[in-house]
Amino acid sequence: MNQPNNLTRTTAALAPTEAASFDKPSAASSAHLAYQYSQQTEEQASHLLDYWRIIRNHLWLIIGVSILIPTLVAIYLIRKPDIYESQARIQVDLENANPLLNGMSKTSSVIVGGDTNDPAYFNTQLQILTGPGLLRRVVKNLDLEHNRDFLADFSASDKSSWSTVRRMFGFQQKTEEKNPAPDVVPSSNSQSSSSMTPQEQAEAERLADFVQKLQDTLKVEPVKETRLTVRETRLIDISYRDMNPHLAAKIVNSVAQTFVDENLLKKRENTGSTSTYLDKRIAELQSTIRAKNEELINYAKNHEILSLDEKQNTVVDRLAGLNKQLLDAEQERKLAEAAYYAGQQPGALDALAEGGNSEKEVPSATRITTEAEIKLADLKQKRAELLVENTKEWPAVKEVEKQIAALEKQISETKNRAVKVVSANLLTRYRAAQQTENSLRKSYEQQRAETLTQNEAAVQYRIIQQEIETANTLLNGLLERTKANDVVMAGTPNNIRVVDYAIAEKKPVAPRRTLIVALTFVLALGCGIALAFFIEYLDDSVRSVDDVENFLHLPSIAMIPQVGAARKKRLLPTNGKKEALQTLNAAGSHEVLLTEVDRRSPVAEAYRHLRTSILLSTAGRPPRTLLITSSVPSEGKTTTAVNTAISLAQTGAKVLIIDADMRRPRLHNIFNLKNDQGLSSLLSREASSQEILAAVQTEPTSEMSILTAGPVPPNPAELVGSEQMLRLMSAVADNFTYVIVDSPPVAAFTDGVLIGAMVDAVVLVVHTGKSSRRVVGRARKLLQDVGARIIGVVLNKVELTRSPGGYYGGYYGSYYSHYQYGPDPAEGSQASS
Numbered sequence: 001m002n003q004p005n006n007l008t009r010t011t012a013a014l015a016p017t018e019a020a021s022f023d024k025p026s027a028a029s030s031a032h033l034a035y036q037y038s039q040q041t042e043e044q045a046s047h048l049l050d051y052w053r054i055i056r057n058h059l060w061l062i063i064g065v066s067i068l069i070p071t072l073v074a075i076y077l078i079r080k081p082d083i084y085e086s087q088a089r090i091q092v093d094l095e096n097a098n099p100l101l102n103g104m105s106k107t108s109s110v111i112v113g114g115d116t117n118d119p120a121y122f123n124t125q126l127q128i129l130t131g132p133g134l135l136r137r138v139v140k141n142l143d144l145e146h147n148r149d150f151l152a153d154f155s156a157s158d159k160s161s162w163s164t165v166r167r168m169f170g171f172q173q174k175t176e177e178k179n180p181a182p183d184v185v186p187s188s189n190s191q192s193s194s195s196m197t198p199q200e201q202a203e204a205e206r207l208a209d210f211v212q213k214l215q216d217t218l219k220v221e222p223v224k225e226t227r228l229t230v231r232e233t234r235l236i237d238i239s240y241r242d243m244n245p246h247l248a249a250k251i252v253n254s255v256a257q258t259f260v261d262e263n264l265l266k267k268r269e270n271t272g273s274t275s276t277y278l279d280k281r282i283a284e285l286q287s288t289i290r291a292k293n294e295e296l297i298n299y300a301k302n303h304e305i306l307s308l309d310e311k312q313n314t315v316v317d318r319l320a321g322l323n324k325q326l327l328d329a330e331q332e333r334k335l336a337e338a339a340y341y342a343g344q345q346p347g348a349l350d351a352l353a354e355g356g357n358s359e360k361e362v363p364s365a366t367r368i369t370t371e372a373e374i375k376l377a378d379l380k381q382k383r384a385e386l387l388v389e390n391t392k393e394w395p396a397v398k399e400v401e402k403q404i405a406a407l408e409k410q411i412s413e414t415k416n417r418a419v420k421v422v423s424a425n426l427l428t429r430y431r432a433a434q435q436t437e438n439s440l441r442k443s444y445e446q447q448r449a450e451t452l453t454q455n456e457a458a459v460q461y462r463i464i465q466q467e468i469e470t471a472n473t474l475l476n477g478l479l480e481r482t483k484a485n486d487v488v489m490a491g492t493p494n495n496i497r498v499v500d501y502a503i504a505e506k507k508p509v510a511p512r513r514t515l516i517v518a519l520t521f522v523l524a525l526g527c528g529i530a531l532a533f534f535i536e537y538l539d540d541s542v543r544s545v546d547d548v549e550n551f552l553h554l555p556s557i558a559m560i561p562q563v564g565a566a567r568k569k570r571l572l573p574t575n576g577k578k579e580a581l582q583t584l585n586a587a588g589s590h591e592v593l594l595t596e597v598d599r600r601s602p603v604a605e606a607y608r609h610l611r612t613s614i615l616l617s618t619a620g621r622p623p624r625t626l627l628i629t630s631s632v633p634s635e636g637k638t639t640t641a642v643n644t645a646i647s648l649a650q651t652g653a654k655v656l657i658i659d660a661d662m663r664r665p666r667l668h669n670i671f672n673l674k675n676d677q678g679l680s681s682l683l684s685r686e687a688s689s690q691e692i693l694a695a696v697q698t699e700p701t702s703e704m705s706i707l708t709a710g711p712v713p714p715n716p717a718e719l720v721g722s723e724q725m726l727r728l729m730s731a732v733a734d735n736f737t738y739v740i741v742d743s744p745p746v747a748a749f750t751d752g753v754l755i756g757a758m759v760d761a762v763v764l765v766v767h768t769g770k771s772s773r774r775v776v777g778r779a780r781k782l783l784q785d786v787g788a789r790i791i792g793v794v795l796n797k798v799e800l801t802r803s804p805g806g807y808y809g810g811y812y813g814s815y816y817s818h819y820q821y822g823p824d825p826a827e828g829s830q831a832s833s
Contacts, residue, residue: 058532065528066521073520074513082508084245088238088256089223092125093495094118095267125496126220126236129259132204135214137262138254139207141287143294148302149244150210217241218255235499245504252502261286263496278482285475292468299461322444329440333433340430372414376407540772548793551773552780554764557617557792558610560640561602562768562799563592592639593670594646595701603643610640610794611647614763617791623760625729625739627788629752631779632745635767636796638666641742644763649704653737656696656705660743660755662716665709667742671699678710682728683719689731696732705736716744721754729758746779756788764790768798 055062128134144150196204223235238255242248265283383400390397542548545556597603615622628641638661645657659667660679668675677695681687687695696705713719720743732739741759743752756762762783766776776793783790 054532054536055529058535062528062532065531066525069524070517070521074517077511077513077516080511081243083241083243083510084248084505085239085241085509086249086252086502086505088252088498088502089500090236090256091497091499092122092234092236095495129220130215130218132211134258134262135211136204136207137258139210141258141290142250142254143291143298144210145207146295146298149247249502249504256498260494260496260498264494278478282475282478285471289468289471292464292471296464299464322440326440326444329437333437336430336433340426372407372411376404379404540774541769542766542771542773542776543769552777552793554780554790555792556795557613558606559795559798560606562797563603594643607643607647610644613792617761625733625759627741627743627755627759627762628765629743630745630765631747631771631776635765635771637765638742640765640794640796641740642670645704645740646702648738649702655738656707656732656736657740658707659709660720660741660751662709662713663744667706668708671706673697673706673708675708675710678708680710680713680719683722683724686724692728692731693735717750720751726758746782747775753782753786756783757786761791762788763792763794765794765796768795
């Protein structure tokens with residue numbers, strides 16, 4: 001046959017759309033221009049579409065990261081305790097001189113007054129508020145070193161994760177000893193207020209950790225007017241955060257009040273030594289009384305002292321009650337013990353069992369014994385009467401004697417049982433009384449120990465009470481002595497005062513769980529997207545037509561959609577669907593063949609597109625011998641080869657498909673053919689053209705010729721590369737229009753490379769999203785090195801809804817859904833035609 005006629009006949013047998021494209025070149029040119037314009041438009045949005053494809057492919061990863069990280073942060077924040085903030089506000093005015101003191105003391109100096117603003121004075125007060133001296137007095141006044149709530153918070157902050165890490169790497173110094181030796185030399189002037197005694201120095205070092213804790217948490221900020229312009233004010237806000245809202249309010253109020261008192265004390269130092277001494281002593285006594293009151297409250301709380309009043313002391317009352325119960329139990333135990341040991345005397349239990357005992361079982365046993373003895377006496381009398389007229393051998397006499405013996409045995413058993421019951425009752429009573437006594441004695445000893453402990457605690461409790469009473473007495477005396485100086489001191493104003501006292505807040509200020517979780521969600525979402533892009537960057541697989549053109553530098557001639565096992569049944573045609581279903585159920589790995597699917601399905605359309613690309617791949621005439629291979633196994637090369645051969649056979653051409661994969665042959669299984677004679681048999685000997693054609697089998701459904709692989713040989717590569725293979729390819733090329741060869745993977749075996757040098761063209765099948773670009777590129781290089789002509793790449797197993805090309809994801813996606821539920825009945829006649 002001449003080649004032009006063959007090409008004409010082949011193109012005429014194509015689908016109507018393909019024939020129309022040959023008959024109307026002007027329309028094809030217009031379509032090509034429109035396609036180029038659409039391609040330019042799509043390239044403008046390619047980057048955004050690529051980004052969206054990456055996010056869509058890794059959507060579950062992004063969702064998982066966006067949910068997991070905020071959930072962990074939420075769990076961590078839930079376990080964190082609530083932090084409450086209390087705030088007080090003080091006012092610091094300019095210092096003014098007391099006019100009443102101008103004529104009373106020659107040493108009185110007038111302090112600068114008026115409206116002159118002194119920033120240095122205001123900043124100095126800010127430093128004093130956060131200084132260790134003022135905070136040390138707050139610690140002493142509130143007795144924070146013995147406050148359990150403050151100590152718990154202090155221990156928690158000291159054992160934080162960050163502090164532990166700092167200690168591990170040596171960035172945090174270890175805590176010094178609690179009471180080190182004082183290192184301050186006492187001043188020679190003991191009256192100087194600026195000097196520190198060794199005791200004060202030791203106290204300052206002991207309270208240094210608590211003062212540091214207050215300095216780290218206490219927040220002092222000046223208040224600024226910001227409604228119109230930013231202007232300074234004379235107000236200062238003092239805030240403190242703690243897990244206990246009441247403790248936070250107490251600390252803030254104490255800082256503010258101590259600051260006010262210290263400022264007033266400092267101003268009154270100019271009124272005279274007496275007034276200074278009295279005020280200092282009053283302040284010290286007030287501080288001592290507050291500290292002692294705090295110490296008394298903490299001591300009572302730590303030792304669980306409710307009241308020391310003898311009338312309300314439940315501990316002593318309970319001890320007395322237990323003592324009385326113990327005496328009664330001892331008396332009961334002695335009585336039970338005496339009764340038990342008295343019953344152990346010979347005959348005592350028998351006497352108690354026969355009478356005189358108040359146990360419940362004994363009267364019943366006595367009554368039964370008495371009735372039995374009465375019956376025994378009657379029987380003995382009856383026996384005596386019978387013996388008057390009869391002998392002992394008389395049956396009636398023997399019967400009476402049996403009854404007498406039975407009654408005597410019953411009486412004896414009843415008496416023995418009554419004795420055991422009495423003995424058991426006495427022992428039980430004795431043991432119960434003994435156990436009761438032991439239990440009460442144990443409770444008495446425990447209560448006695450608690451009473452002694454409370455008495456010991458009460459001694460220290462009363463000592464603290466006496467110290468408070470003594471301090472109150474001294475304070476009252478000093479207050480009486482200061483009445484003489486009240487007139488002078490009444491005119492001494494305090495330029496610092498508390499504007500607002502702190503209260504215990506009901507709502508926590510930290511941690512801000514909702515905001516943190518929301519920010520964490522946004523951050524986790526960004527991390528998830530970044531991780532998706534990073535994974536996409538690491539992905540080396542061929543995923544799209546652009547990857548084929550950019551990385552492999554080969555044209556993409558077709559895209560075969562992915563069809564899962566659940567969708568294979570939907571692709572089967574209506575006619576012959578029962579037989580196809582039987583075949584599908586018989587083999588779990590059944591390939592989707594064009595002979596079994598609906599001709600309007602996306603699979604059939606894709607292979608028709610592949611057929612068209614192959615026929616138009618070369619100028620002048622289409623390739624007659626075609627190798628279909630892949631780089632690695634499981635990429636669908638065999639299915640692609642079979643369906644390509646079926647598609648070419650549907651045009652009316654004579655098509656032969658050769659199974660050259662003699663390592664894992666599959667064609668005979670797909671078409672259920674014999675494999676005792678095949679390619680390996682023909683290549684292992686010098687077969688003639690008639691023998692080669694005789695080994696070819698015909699598939700009845702598609703009228704396609706098949707040459708199976710034959711028995712698996714030990715040396716497939718040597719057989720494929722032999723001269724006999726060249727003669728076989730020449731023989732079949734002369735007798736068939738198209739010859740399709742299925743070979744092993746090129747990157748794994750050399751069989752496909754050898755065959756690629758013998759055929760007109762090579763088609764490389766790539767598993768979309770699985771095949772590595774590097775491996776596919778190596779397969780392309782191996783084929784091109786031997787002179788093989790690769791006409792293009794087939795992207796196999798493309799997801800319809802996730803196709804990066806857009807066409808299958810859009811048009812074919814809806815097209816596939818249309819045939820998933822069945823076509824419109826109105827289209828049946830048109831489709832069948």
